[in-house]
Structures are given as C-alpha cells and as structure tokens.
Amino acid sequence: MKADKSLLSGSTTLLVLSLLSGGDKYGYQMIAELEEKSDHTFSMKEGTLYPILHTLEKSGAVESYEKEAPTGRTRKYYHITKKGLRLLGEKKEEWASFSQAVNAVLAGSAPAMA
Amino acid sequence: MKADKSLLSGSTTLLVLSLLSGGDKYGYQMIAELEEKSDHTFSMKEGTLYPILHTLEKSGAVESYEKEAPTGRTRKYYHITKKGLRLLGEKKEEWASFSQAVNAVLAGSAPAMA
C-alpha cells in the first residue's frame, strides 16, 4: 500500500465486497481492478486478499465456482450473495460515519495545508 | 471504537496530532475531545493512546511537560513540535488520498443505499 499501509486496515472487506457487487470476479482480477480504480493508491497483496476471500466464503457472504478462461486456464470466480450485499451495506455505513468523523476532527484542527 | 474498530488503524496518529495542533492537551482530555468531536464515533482507549504519545515523543513529534491542574492534580501536557506539524501535514495528505480512493471504488459498485 502506498498511502501508509495501516490505513487499509478494516477497509479491505468493504473494498472486496464493493468490487464483487459489480459482478463476479476472480482474485487476480480484483487486485488489478483495485489498483486501477484507486489510481494506484491501493495495491492489495495476494497474501491479504486470498485469506479474506476464504473467510468471506466461510461466512456465506460470497460463493465461488471454477470457470475456464478463454486462455484455457482455470479461474476461481467469486459471487456476492444476498448476505454479502447486506454486509456491504453495513460496511458502507460504517465507512461513511468513520470518514465523516475523521474529517470532523481534522476540521477542528490547524488550517488545512495546501 | 464503535464503527468497526479496525477501521481506526493508521488514523490514530493523524487524529492525535490533529488535536494537538489546536493547542496543548493532556491524555485524558484528548480521549474526551475525540469522543466529542467525532460525535461518539471514536472512543480511543487509554491502552491505545498512551503508547502512541510515547512513540510520538520519542520521535520528536511532540514534547511533554507536567503542569498542576486547578484541582491540585498533576497533568502531563503534550505540545506538538515543528516536526510534528510536518508529520501532520503528511498524514493529512495520506488520509485525503486514501479516503478519495475508497470512495472511488465504492462509486463504481452497486448503487449507494439510502
């Protein structure tokens, strides 16, 4: 992560679920899309993503299936479930109130720098 | 932390420095102000705050001094240094790009819920 990696903490699940709400995707693809959509601010590592996907699957938030790519390779696609969509909704609200709270604290501090 | 505690990661230093940029403060006071300014979204724990203050002091971002309160108790006040202000500036930029990136990913996903 370029922007202090520790900021990422806690938002990874939100980001993954958000990506999957836009359609089924496989792991490697999610990493690339995150990097692209965030304009290279995020670069989630495989060692981070795969365990998250496995946890989400165990909890029923996503489901996986294998599918052969045009190239002939087998990819593991993930699909977000209704439960996952509910979870996404909650995480979005958490993020909204969290970022709002941070901005509120920042607003009360020294004048914003250029 | 009410909003998924793990979201806090990485933003604690930013929040503390931001508070101190508004004037010298002591630990207990910072916890109360954070809770108030964030409208009870944050409730930073002592076990989190004090080690952070010690680390910031070791790195020269803040300085501390003891001062007797009107009540007669001794309080340990922290003052942000020039180095600390620089650090605050960096952290603010990190936060700005991070939150922007998250919102960019969210924007590309399912329609925002109410």
Add this chain to the structure above:
DNA sequence: TGACATACCTCGAGTTCCTAGGTATAATAT
C-alpha cells in the same frame, strides 16, 4: 527449452489495537 506472466495458496513475522490489570490522587457519598 527457458523465462516470464498468470493464478492460486499458506506460513510466519511484524504492526496495531484493546483488554485487563496496576498505581495514585481528588472529589463525593455514606
């Protein structure tokens, strides 16, 4: 045939936060 990109996975180390405990003093209640 060898090198590289794709695609998946796991383990262990490092970081960060919190719980739970401790110490001490001032204010308040009994």
Add this chain to the structure above:
DNA sequence: ATATTATACCTAGGAACTCGAGGTATGTCA
C-alpha cells in the same frame, strides 16, 4: 472517618490484520 467514584497515568499480553516470501501449476513467447 471511610468507602466509592472519577480523574489521570501506565504497561503487559493477546488478538486481529497485513505483508513478505515462499510454494505449486499452467499458458505464452522468444
């Protein structure tokens, strides 16, 4: 007077999370 609560500081150990580094396997391209 004494007990309880609030203030105010601190630390150690555990839990959670991310990442680096490594492993496996297949497809592409020189």
